[in-house]
Structure formats: structure tokens, C-alpha cells
Amino acid sequence: MAADELMPSHRSHRTPKSGPTARKKSELDKKKRGISVDKQKNLKAFGVKSVVHAKKAKHHAAEKEQKRLHLPKIDRNYGEAPPFVVVVQGPPGVGKSLVIKSLVKEFTKQNVPEVRGPITIVQGKQRRFQFVECPNDINAMVDCAKVADLALLVVDGSYGFEMETFEFLNIMQVHGFPRVMGVLTHLDKFNDVKKLRKTKHHLKHRFWTEIYHGAKLFYLSGLIHGKYTPREVHNLARFVIVIKPQPLTWRTAHPYVLVDRLEDVTPPEKVQMDKKCDRNITVFGYLRGCNFKKRMKVHIAGVGDFIVAGVTALTDPCPLPSAGKKKGLRDRDKLFYAPMSGIGDLVYDKDAVYININSHQVQYSKTDDGKGEPTNKGKGRDVGEDLVKSLQNTKYSVDEKLDKTFINFFGKKTSASSETKLKAEDAYHSLPEGSDSESQSGDDEEDIVGNESEMKQETEIHGGRLRRKAIFKTDLNEDDFEEADDLELDSYDPDTYDFEEADDAESDDNEVEDGGDDSASDSADGEPGDYQIDDKDSGNISQWKAPLKEIARKKNPNLMQIVYGASSLATPLINENHDISDDDESDDEDFFKPKGEQHKNLGGGLDVGYVNSEDCSKFVNYGYLKNWKEKEVCESIRDRFTTGDWSKAALRDKNLGTGGEGEDDELYGDFEDLETGEKHKSHENLESGANENEDEDAEVVERRLKKLARRAKFDAESNKSELEEDDNDKGDGNNPRSQADEPGYADKLKEAQEITKQRNELEYNDLDEETRIELAGFRTGTYLRLEIHNVPYEMVEFFDPCHPILVGGIGFGEDNVGYMQARLKKHRWHKKVLKTRDPIIVSIGWRRYQTIPVFAIEDRNGRHRMLKYTPEHMHCLASFWGPLVPPNTGFVAFQNLSNNQDLAHISVHSAPLFIVTISCNCSKLFLLVRNP
Numbered sequence: 001m002a003a004d005e006l007m008p009s010h011r012s013h014r015t016p017k018s019g020p021t022a023r024k025k026s027e028l029d030k031k032k033r034g035i036s037v038d039k040q041k042n043l044k045a046f047g048v049k050s051v052v053h054a055k056k057a058k059h060h061a062a063e064k065e066q067k068r069l070h071l072p073k074i075d076r077n078y079g080e081a082p083p084f085v086v087v088v089q090g091p092p093g094v095g096k097s098l099v100i101k102s103l104v105k106e107f108t109k110q111n112v113p114e115v116r117g118p119i120t121i122v123q124g125k126q127r128r129f130q131f132v133e134c135p136n137d138i139n140a141m142v143d144c145a146k147v148a149d150l151a152l153l154v155v156d157g158s159y160g161f162e163m164e165t166f167e168f169l170n171i172m173q174v175h176g177f178p179r180v181m182g183v184l185t186h187l188d189k190f191n192d193v194k195k196l197r198k199t200k201h202h203l204k205h206r207f208w209t210e211i212y213h214g215a216k217l218f219y220l221s222g223l224i225h226g227k228y229t230p231r232e233v234h235n236l237a238r239f240v241i242v243i244k245p246q247p248l249t250w251r252t253a254h255p256y257v258l259v260d261r262l263e264d265v266t267p268p269e270k271v272q273m274d275k276k277c278d279r280n281i282t283v284f285g286y287l288r289g290c291n292f293k294k295r296m297k298v299h300i301a302g303v304g305d306f307i308v309a310g311v312t313a314l315t316d317p318c319p320l321p322s323a324g325k326k327k328g329l330r331d332r333d334k335l336f337y338a339p340m341s342g343i344g345d346l347v348y349d350k351d352a353v354y355i356n357i358n359s360h361q362v363q364y365s366k367t368d369d370g371k372g373e374p375t376n377k378g379k380g381r382d383v384g385e386d387l388v389k390s391l392q393n394t395k396y397s398v399d400e401k402l403d404k405t406f407i408n409f410f411g412k413k414t415s416a417s418s419e420t421k422l423k424a425e426d427a428y429h430s431l432p433e434g435s436d437s438e439s440q441s442g443d444d445e446e447d448i449v450g451n452e453s454e455m456k457q458e459t460e461i462h463g464g465r466l467r468r469k470a471i472f473k474t475d476l477n478e479d480d481f482e483e484a485d486d487l488e489l490d491s492y493d494p495d496t497y498d499f500e501e502a503d504d505a506e507s508d509d510n511e512v513e514d515g516g517d518d519s520a521s522d523s524a525d526g527e528p529g530d531y532q533i534d535d536k537d538s539g540n541i542s543q544w545k546a547p548l549k550e551i552a553r554k555k556n557p558n559l560m561q562i563v564y565g566a567s568s569l570a571t572p573l574i575n576e577n578h579d580i581s582d583d584d585e586s587d588d589e590d591f592f593k594p595k596g597e598q599h600k601n602l603g604g605g606l607d608v609g610y611v612n613s614e615d616c617s618k619f620v621n622y623g624y625l626k627n628w629k630e631k632e633v634c635e636s637i638r639d640r641f642t643t644g645d646w647s648k649a650a651l652r653d654k655n656l657g658t659g660g661e662g663e664d665d666e667l668y669g670d671f672e673d674l675e676t677g678e679k680h681k682s683h684e685n686l687e688s689g690a691n692e693n694e695d696e697d698a699e700v701v702e703r704r705l706k707k708l709a710r711r712a713k714f715d716a717e718s719n720k721s722e723l724e725e726d727d728n729d730k731g732d733g734n735n736p737r738s739q740a741d742e743p744g745y746a747d748k749l750k751e752a753q754e755i756t757k758q759r760n761e762l763e764y765n766d767l768d769e770e771t772r773i774e775l776a777g778f779r780t781g782t783y784l785r786l787e788i789h790n791v792p793y794e795m796v797e798f799f800d801p802c803h804p805i806l807v808g809g810i811g812f813g814e815d816n817v818g819y820m821q822a823r824l825k826k827h828r829w830h831k832k833v834l835k836t837r838d839p840i841i842v843s844i845g846w847r848r849y850q851t852i853p854v855f856a857i858e859d860r861n862g863r864h865r866m867l868k869y870t871p872e873h874m875h876c877l878a879s880f881w882g883p884l885v886p887p888n889t890g891f892v893a894f895q896n897l898s899n900n901q902d903l904a905h906i907s908v909h910s911a912p913l914f915i916v917t918i919s920c921n922c923s924k925l926f927l928l929v930r931n932p
């Protein structure tokens, strides 16, 4: 009892009246009683409190939306697109060449001994690639950044990122950012798997920070027999295939050519007279960007502005298989074009064919005894051999000799002056080396040139030895990184990758294989077609001619050419075609011909061998001639003779009188007088189809318009679906996109552009090729030969095939010079600020030039106050003199372009570059300056 009293009594449980438990209980109670529970207590909390605020929010959302939208970029590509440029960039010795070699091998099964200059390959029926290795030279990096459609940034994984990679990234940012992928090599140098995983992860995150989250980084884990593993190369190739090209503003508005071949066509006499004379060159390459008009001004990066002396469209050296007759990718030689790498046996020029024979495969016929005379004289002497040798000794062609000789009608002697000149020149050439003072001096100079190239090699070695590692502050806390699995297929932007393309490519590959098998089986069956026989007999020549013939056939007939021969406007291409079509079956060409045949010829092409054609005025249609040896045929005209049935003849005459079918009509059908443009119709067709042509035209136009409308509708729909996909808005009503059910302004603009493009195409398609080129220029994707006169001799003398040559078209007014103003900011990597009037080298548009900037800042009162130095972390204005460019063009500038002169002063951890952000009319531009 006492104990019980002493114990404290149990307190009854106090039900909580507030707090989360009480709330839960009350909600449960309410539910039990069937009362609905509304979680959102204050229903007005998210409503419009203030009209002003709501208006502001709406405004803000609309502005954000408008900023997101871009004006649709006009695609000026008609027909076949030029090859996709893949620039492989990285510091020295990281494996750039090996990556290119591996990819080329993967695509074409060809081995490239050396990567020199662009290598063009056909990957599938629709895709071609041009691989370019970017040298470690800031000039080359700038030029490569201007032409790259995809940049493969190769990084030595065992060492980490180096400055070259980030320099290149920053240059690309100002010149229009193309697609970018990273490739990590030298990963086999890691012995510790854990360390390798950490490094990979760390480098990937660094890469993402610099480019964008999810940017693709590939790992090439090592070498097998000196090559990357086929599986990894295959995966890399698959990703390269699916990349979609990105249209960039500057490039779509300017034509440009990435040169894959250069020839010096200066007259040799001129060079002999003065080795440092200005040279004439021809450059070759695919036209990109937009149409190129004749007589357009071009800029050769690092050389200067020139007016093009001649432009010719050449046969595509690496055509897509769909362009030719053959199906599939059978001929391996056709898939590959790398003239500077010295691969491929035949190179076709406008007026010459170059045959490349390796020196070890050829035995030169000059087995002379030093005197220029053949050794085997006398009986065993081969006349053919002598003839060949005499041809080899010939200095001048017959034409040249004829040009130089003087025909004297009244005396037997030729002009003494021309003869002596020829003799003197012959004597000059036949002199042995070293016997003449002039040739001696020439040799000296060659030696000097030789030494300078040596000098080039040294420069490369300088550049290759020093590594400039990129170290970031965040790199220090490596432990922060979680050890995560490697995301092989991280995140894909559908705008960047085109997986349908990959499927196509895959199927193409299969088709290629199939095609190859087919041909093999065909020939195995013993029924090879004519084409195959040609292939065997004439090697590449028949393949070369095939596309030219195709061009000739596609040409519309030009009456001027038919009557008067090639017009003055005609380009050398026409002559080529004349030559080609001479071989063809041109004899069938007639002025007056049955309409059916005329159409057939229009579809098939144009034969222009008019000179050899038969008399046009006599119309003979051999196709309808009857074989009079046949008894039945003879019987059919029996009634026309006195011995036949005359009643039938009377009936026939009656029919003719009433416009019935006559035999002549049957024989000749419709035909068109090409000279007068008059169309003659048969009696049959006069009745039934008087307006047939008009109907046909109307039908064609109607069909075209329908097609246009369908296309525009499809585009609009796809845009709409894209917008809907992008739309993460859950319908709060603030985002105008959620309300955009109807096609917006951008969609309408796209539609209008598409319709204009189609209309232009329709108009141009009706013209013949020469007129179209005169009016619209050469189309993108054409393989062009540009002849440029009076370029500085250094361009030829110090030509390095590894250094890209960029020829860019100059728009109207872009060759005018004046003052330009830009906004700029010092890049975060650079320690120093820039001083006013310190010369800088600017890369803007296609050009690179030196100028003197004056920095200024805009005060509050709107006045511009000159600055002696650029601010540390702020934008300022820069005014400089130079060739004008359109507003919003990105530019990059350097204080020093030389790769070898300052490297000795740069420690590994210092950043030798600084980038200054420039914005001009809201767009962001950068200025990149190399630290002295």
C-alpha cells in the first residue's frame, strides 16, 4: 500500500492538438467521415497577387522564349553536298595521324602511309568525309576552325589536357562552333586500373565543363600491332557517321574551298628569269558554303585577296556512288582521294592527266652513258626505243615550235632570231649541271631552300617537345569525383546525332558488300557487261569518262551552240564535253526529228558532234524503213500498182481527204523545227491533242506546287513536334510555347524560305548549265579548279601540304577597309592586360591580319573614354582599322603567332594564351591573345 502510494500515478495520454501528428490524425478523421482533404491550404497563395508582377513575369517568360528562337538558317546546298570536313586536332604526338589512318582504314579498307593534306573518302551512298589533320601551329588551327564540320580533339590521356586543345576550342567558339568530340589516347600507359578509371572520369568532367554537359569523349585504350583496336575504331566511326552537320552563319553566307591540291602553273621562263617572281597557281577543292560566281574575289588565308583568273568545274574525283551508273561501292579506288598524300595512281586535271608511279616501280629509259646518247648503237638498236628517247629529250611541243618559228614566204631561211633563240635555250638546257654560272647559282639557292626546310623540321621539333599542360583549380580535389561507371552512351542530343543516317550507312555497307558479290557472280557466270569489259581494258579511264559523259548527256541543247558551235561564254568544260561526246554516238543528231526521239535525247543528254553528223535537211528515219525482201510487205503495196485493186486506192484517198490516218503521219509523227521553234504535228495528233503541251505544262506545274506544299507542310509539322518535344513546361500558362498550337513566325519564315528555294531551283533547272552558272554561280559540292595569278612566290616555295589552304569568297563590300568597333574582355587565362596601340593579329572572317587597337570605355554620359590598358575583368571597346565585316562576326586576336619564339619562357603551368570576350550588338565574341 505504502509502496503503491509512493509510486506516481500514470498520466493519461494527451492527444496532440497541433503539429504534424495532429494534422495527420485530423486528415484521417476527415477521410473517415468522407470529407475531402485539400492539401493546398492557401488556395490564393499562387494566384496573381499583383497585376504588375504578373505582367512582368509574363514579359520575362516571353523574352526568354524569343531569345531561344533563332532565325532559320538558309541551307544553300543544292544537290549533292560536299564532303563533311572532320578536323583531327591535338597536341604533338598524341596520335592524330593514327586516328585518321584508323578511320580511313575502317571506312575504305585502305592503308594510308602518311597523312598529308585532306583525305577524301566515300563512306556510303550519301556520305563523304574529308579528314584533315590540324598542325600544331596557331595559324593552321585558326584556318582549320573555320572549315571544320566536326572537330575530333585528340588528348593524351596519360598526360591530361594540354593548352592546344583549349586554344582550339576557344578559336572555334568565335568562328562558329562546329560539332566536337574528344578522343583519349595513350590509356595503355596506366598500370593501375583504379587510377585509369579515376583519370577517365576526371577528364570527362573537365571536358564537359569546357564544352557542354554530355559532350562525347571516346577512349582508345591502346594499340595492337601499332594500331588502335578495331572494335574501338568501329565505335568511333559509328559516332562520326551519325553526326549531323551544323549550319553556321558565316559559312552559309560565303563560298569557300578547302584546297586538296595545288599546282604551280607559272610559265617556267618567268621563274628562270626571276626565282622570286609572282606565281600563277591552280588550286583544287570542293566548293562549300554557298554558290561561287565567276569573277568573284577570294581571300587565301595568310596570302591575300585575289581576283580569280579562271574557274572550272571538274569531274568529282571522289563521287558518290549514286551519282554514277553503278550501284554500290565496288571500285575501291573511287572511294579514296588524297592527292597530297600521294595515293591514287591517276589525277585528272582540266587539260592533263597525271600518272603517279612509284620510283621503285619504274625503270626510266634514260640509261645513257652520260652524254645523252643511247648505249646500244648499231644493229641491235631499237627504233621504237630511240623514238621514245627522242620524245623524252624534246623540250618544246610542235605548237610551241610553230609559235616561235617565222614562215618566210620569199626566202628559204627561217627567222634567224627565233632559231637562234631556240638553239640558245636548247643549249642552256642541255648543259651539264655545274658547268654554267647561272645554274650554279640556282643550285645554291636550292640548297638554301633545302636548309630552310630543314629549318621547318626543326620548328616542328620545337613545337613537339614542349608540352603545355592545362591545369585548372578544380582539378586539385580529385577525390571529390565519385567513382562512377563510364557512361558509354551518355546523353544524346537528337540535333547532333542522326541515327537514321547510321542505319542507312549500315545498310549501305551491306549493299556495298552485296554489290561487290553481285559483280563477282556476274563475271563468274561468264556474262560480264560491256562496262565490266571496259573496266578491265581501260582501267580507270573508262570510270573517269563515265561521269563526264553523264554530264554531257544531262546538258540541255543550246541552239546557239548547235548552229554556231561553242559560244563565247562557254567554259572549258564545254570543250571537254565536246571532246567526250565526239566519242559518243553523235551521228544521230538531226535538226528536224520526230518528237518522240527529241524527248528521248533530252532525257538522255546532248550529243554535240554536229560537225560529223549527216545532212540535217534530209530526213531519213531508218527506224521505220520496211524490209522489202519480205513477201508480206511487198503484198501490202500491191494495190498501188496498175495490176492491183484500184477500189482500195480510191477508199484510201477518200480517207486522206477527210483527215484520216495517212501513212506519212505514221511514218514521221510529230516533229519540232528547232531553228524556228515551230512544232509540227501529225494529223492524228492535231485533232486529239491540240493543247496537249499546255496540258502537260499545267500538269507538271501543278504537280510541283503540290509537292512544294506537301514539303512545307511536313517541315512545319516536324518543327511543331520538335517544339512540343522540347517543351518541358507543365502547362502553367506562363510559357508561350505551350500555347503555340499554330505555326509561329519562325515556322512561317522557314516555309517561305523553302518555297523560295524550290522556286529558284525550278527556274534554274530550266536553264542550260552555262547560263545557270553565269547567273547563279557554281553550286556547292562541285569540285572546282581555281586559277589565281600573281600570288607571292613564298606560297609556292614554302608550300606545306600538311598546312590547310583555305580559299574564301569575299562578299560585296567586304574588301573595303575602315574602322571597326567591338566589345572585348580579357580572357580569364591570361595574366596580363592589353595595352592600347600594341599591335595584335586579328582573325576575322576568312582573314588574318595585323592591326593596332585603341581601347575605350563608354561612360555613363555616353562618351567614349580612351583606355591605356584593357580592364582586368570588364568589357571594353576596341576600335581598329581593317577590312570590314558584317556586324556580329566573331573574331579572335593574338599578340604573337610564332610557335617557337616564346616557348622557352613558358613554364609548363603558365597559360600562354589569353582570350578576350567581345560582344557586339548582343552577340558574344572573343579575342584570343597569345602571351608574349
Ligand SMILES: Nc1nc2c(ncn2[C@@H]2O[C@H](COP(=O)(O)OP(=O)(O)OP(=O)(O)O)[C@@H](O)[C@H]2O)c(=O)[nH]1
Binding pocket: 090, 091, 092, 093, 094, 095, 096, 097, 098, 099, 136, 185, 186, 187, 188, 189, 220, 221, 222, 223, 226, 464
Ligand atoms: N602507347 C600508345 N602509343 C600511341 C597511342 N596513340 C598513338 N601512339 C603512338 O604515338 C606516336 C605518335 O603518333 P602520331 O599518330 O604520329 O601522332 P600525331 O599527333 O600525329 O603526331 P604529330 O603529327 O607529330 O603531331 C606513334 O608512335 C604512335 O604509335 C596510344 O594510344 N598508345
